[in-house]
Amino acid sequence: MNRVFIRTYGCQMNERDSEAVAALLRARGYRIVQDEAACDVLLLNTCSVRDAAEQKAIGKAANVAQQRKRNPRFILGILGCMAQNRGAALLDALPDVDLIVGTQKFHQVPDYLDNLRAAQAAGTPLGSTIVDIAEEAGSQNTIRDHVLEDKQVTAFVSIQQGCNMDCSFCIVPKTRGDERSRPMDEIVRECEELADRGVREVTLLGQIVTSYGRRDYAHTDGVTPFVQLLTRVNAIPGIKRIRFTSPHPRGFKDDLIQAYGRLEKLCEYVHLPLQSGSDQILKAMNRPYSRDRYRQIVDDLRRVRPDMYFSTDIIVGFPGETEEDFAQTRELFEACNYDMAYIFKYSIRTGTPAATMAVQVPDEVKEARNQALLAILGANSTRRNATLLGTTQEVLVEGPDKKGFGYMGRTRGNRIVHFAATERLISELVPVQIERASTAVLYGSLALAGVPN
Numbered sequence: 204m205n206r207v208f209i210r211t212y213g214c215q216m217n218e219r220d221s222e223a224v225a226a227l228l229r230a231r232g233y234r235i236v237q238d239e240a241a242c243d244v245l246l247l248n249t250c251s252v253r254d255a256a257e258q259k260a261i262g263k264a265a266n267v268a269q270q271r272k273r274n275p276r277f278i279l280g281i282l283g284c285m286a287q288n289r290g291a292a293l294l295d296a297l298p299d300v301d302l303i304v305g306t307q308k309f310h311q312v313p314d315y316l317d318n319l320r321a322a323q324a325a326g327t328p329l330g331s332t333i334v335d336i337a338e339e340a341g342s343q344n345t346i347r348d349h350v351l352e353d354k355q356v357t358a359f360v361s362i363q364q365g366c367n368m369d370c371s372f373c374i375v376p377k378t379r380g381d382e383r384s385r386p387m388d389e390i391v392r393e394c395e396e397l398a399d400r401g402v403r404e405v406t407l408l409g410q411i412v413t414s415y416g417r418r419d420y421a422h423t424d425g426v427t428p429f430v431q432l433l434t435r436v437n438a439i440p441g442i443k444r445i446r447f448t449s450p451h452p453r454g455f456k457d458d459l460i461q462a463y464g465r466l467e468k469l470c471e472y473v474h475l476p477l478q479s480g481s482d483q484i485l486k487a488m489n490r491p492y493s494r495d496r497y498r499q500i501v502d503d504l505r506r507v508r509p510d511m512y513f514s515t516d517i518i519v520g521f522p523g524e525t526e527e528d529f530a531q532t533r534e535l536f537e538a539c540n541y542d543m544a545y546i547f548k549y550s551i552r553t554g555t556p557a558a559t560m561a562v563q564v565p566d567e568v569k570e571a572r573n574q575a576l577l578a579i580l581g582a583n584s585t586r587r588n589a590t591l592l593g594t595t596q597e598v599l600v601e602g603p604d605k606k607g608f609g610y611m612g613r614t615r616g617n618r619i620v621h622f623a624a625t626e627r628l629i630s631e632l633v634p635v636q637i638e639r640a641s642t643a644v645l646y647g648s649l650a651l652a653g654v655p656n
């Protein structure tokens with residue numbers, strides 16, 4: 204009765220939260236299972252950033268609730284952003300959910316499951332749902348434990364929770380609360396421990412990582428706490444690569460730009476959310492930068508690292524977005540030559556300022572704009588991969604691939620590469636000569652000089 208299956212929707216922060224919950228549950232004697240059909244407890248860790256994400260989780264929960272009716276010992280929980288956003292109101296649509304736990308209470312899940320199981324064991328019908336979506340001071344420090352698979356090479360490290368930016372489209376300040384950072388020493392220690400356990404690449408996570416520690420630590424010689432943190436992680440011998448997500452363009456001051464020239468482990472891949480290329484729309488979105496300023500950041504970064512890879516987030520069909528606004532977005536999107544992009548159709552989020560803006564854009568228009576950007580992205584990505592043909596790339600070997608090509612790893616630019624290797628190269632940085640490329644994936648072989656395979 205203690206087999207738990209966790210299904211995660213949404214971003215890397217959610218994946219990381221699920222992993223921390225799994226670690227706590229394991230420590231409490233629960234078993235984390237990979238097979239949904241074999242679980243007694245099903246936890247859905249949810250996303251609220253767009254309506255589609257909420258609907259997906261609600262649909263899933265409704266299905267599982269049917270199953271739960273047949274098995275009175277089954278426990279169904281909804282965790283994370285949608286739990287926080289909707290709270291007990293979820294019970295209107297989903298009366299059979301046993302547990303609703305918000306984003307500041309993940310660490311309470313083991314206690315709540317213990318309580319539910321004790322009630323079941325005592326023969327008490329569960330009846331009432333446990334709902335906890337309260338705020339909790341210090342909750343950012345509870346996302347800390349890891350469940351590492353055998354020979355796991357990469358890991359996410361949560362450095363901060365919440366966001367104070369108030370972008371007019373965004374529900375995240377509501378679901379994740381105010382910005383709160385973890386102590387720098389604890390983050391560094393966590394990275395050191397991960398390195399001791401074999402991890403070679405860390406991705407530092409937060410809703411707005413560039414604001415990390417801004418209320419807790421002073422700048423040192425013009426260096427922000429975030430860049431101080433990067434510098435310290437860069438100094439950990441076992442860590443070979445550093446990534447982070449998501450930053451805000453306003454965080455790309457000189458110290459961060461220079462960090463790309465100074466910190467050899469900081470990968471030349473930047474996720475830099477643009478959202479819109481129209482100054483008018485950026486203003487309506489309450490994004491505090493202009494298209495020119497954004498372009499300047501891209502150029503500055505390319506000056507420090509000419510081989511820099513960029514990805515971005517774009518919202519098409521924000522209220523009031525005209526053809527002219529979209530033309531501006533398309534133009535800047537093309538000029539930035541992104542290697543990867545996440546393009547979203549604007550989705551009304553109740554309670555945000557944009558939800559009540561007068562001119563909502565019809566869905567067909569959003570769809571057409573979405574397709575236009577996707578076409579540009581496909582062409583860019585293919586072109587970039589073609590330039591890699593014949594080159595030798597440093598690849599961090601992650602493990603066997605699932606396609607039967609042998610092994611897989613990533614370049615510093617975050618391109619997936621498939622190649623033949625052996626198990627003992629897992630977690631090593633190896634040179635791989637790129638021989639074939641599709642839009643998304645590269646294929647190559649070990650460039651053997653000096654590398655025993």
Ligand code: 5AD
Pocket residue numbers: 252253372373374476478516517518547548549550551552
């Ligand atoms: N509609 C569509 N996309 C959104 N995002 C955030 N809120 C919305 C919304 N209401 C996108 C932004 C953000 C990414 C995580 O999700 O592009 O960067």
